[in-house]
Amino acid sequence: MANALKSITLRRLAIATVLVMAAGYALAFFAAPEDADQGFIQKIFYLHVPLATVALCGWIVAAIHAIRHLQTGDPKHDARSYVSIHISVIFGLAVLLTGAIWAKGSWGVWWEWKEPTLVSFLIVFLLYATYYPLRYAIEDRDRQARYASVFAITAGAFVPLNFLAVRLAQPLIHPRTFSSAGGLPDSMLFPFLVCLVGMALLWATLVWFELDSKAASANLRRIRRALEATA
Amino acid sequence: MIPLLALQSADRYVAGAYLVFLLLLLIYVAIMAAKLSRIQRELGSLAELAERRPPGEHDVGHFRDREREVESVREETHREEAAR
Numbered sequence: 001m002a003n004a005l006k007s008i009t010l011r012r013l014a015i016a017t018v019l020v021m022a023a024g025y026a027l028a029f030f031a032a033p034e035d036a037d038q039g040f041i042q043k044i045f046y047l048h049v050p051l052a053t054v055a056l057c058g059w060i061v062a063a064i065h066a067i068r069h070l071q072t073g074d075p076k077h078d079a080r081s082y083v084s085i086h087i088s089v090i091f092g093l094a095v096l097l098t099g100a101i102w103a104k105g106s107w108g109v110w111w112e113w114k115e116p117t118l119v120s121f122l123i124v125f126l127l128y129a130t131y132y133p134l135r136y137a138i139e140d141r142d143r144q145a146r147y148a149s150v151f152a153i154t155a156g157a158f159v160p161l162n163f164l165a166v167r168l169a170q171p172l173i174h175p176r177t178f179s180s181a182g183g184l185p186d187s188m189l190f191p192f193l194v195c196l197v198g199m200a201l202l203w204a205t206l207v208w209f210e211l212d213s214k215a216a217s218a219n220l221r222r223i224r225r226a227l228e229a230t231a
Numbered sequence: 232m233i234p235l236l237a238l239q240s241a242d243r244y245v246a247g248a249y250l251v252f253l254l255l256l257l258i259y260v261a262i263m264a265a266k267l268s269r270i271q272r273e274l275g276s277l278a279e280l281a282e283r284r285p286p287g288e289h290d291v292g293h294f295r296d297r298e299r300e301v302e303s304v305r306e307e308t309h310r311e312e313a314a315r
Contacts, residue, residue: 040239040241040242040245041241041244041245043245044245044249047248047249048248051252090255090259093255094251094252097248097251097252098248098252101244101248102248104244105245206259209263210263213263213267213270216270220274220277224273224277227277227280227281228280230284
């Protein structure tokens with residue numbers, strides 16, 4: 001398993017992402033039947049729900065890295081936590097936008113403030129949007145990383161709590177995601193799962209890409225300092 | 232390309248949702264491409280800085296010369312010991 005993980009490179013991951021996503025969306029559009037109730041607009045489901053699931057899981061991954069950072073003090077875990085939050089915030093923004101478009105098409109409104117699923121996701125998204133000002137308000141690098149980790153753990157704990165609270169609340173119009181996915185026929189469930197795997201691969205590719213870019217910038221800064229010190 | 236007006240209402244919403252996602256992805260890729268080109272420029276300027284530096288104490292070539300010197304002395308000592 002460890003050797004298999006080591007053999008994965010960013011290039012291979014990116015190729016796998018493209019293949020799985022292409023397969024997933026081809027299945028969603030050409031193989032999955034149209035929803036009897038919603039019709040063609042239900043195709044947004046294959047984009048919106050995987051995005052939301054992966055964004056929420058990404059915030060939990062960020063919390064796990066933050067715990068490891070506080071345990072070990074290793075800055076690489078802080079970088080992983082930061083990048084996981086960053087990519088999940090982008091996915092979260094996509095969830096809100098695609099959700100609003102779907103809501104307008106299905107319910108006739110862009111947003112419904114009485115719906116707990118929508119409002120709770122917005123709260124979680126806005127919570128993570130405050131991560132950036134909090135992080136960059138602190139100048140000292142060590143303190144910045146520690147405080148950011150504490151934030152990532154607290155907010156990460158809020159994600160499953162929020163998920164549970166929404167499931168306990170009375171739904172207004174938004175269906176409960178996993179109970180509805182559980183009730184999907186196989187012809188819809190399989191494309192959905194392929195899209196979900198593709199979206200998770202996309203998240204991992206973007207995280208890896210950004211981490212590599214950050215590592216390259218940090219190495220360049222180190223080389224410049226070393227060259228300037230010996231010049 | 233399908234004209235937007237020819238699309239039915241549901242098709243327009245589906246196309247809109249997928250286009251919004253693609254647009255976000257494209258914006259992210261464009262930002263990362265800008266970062267990558269900045270890294271590339273920085274690397275170029277560092278390469279120039281490294282080339283301009285006179286060979287000195289910290290030069291890699293200097294260490295290689297010393298290594299060769301040490302190696303030749305070591306071989307000479309080894310030969311002398313073998314001859315004895």
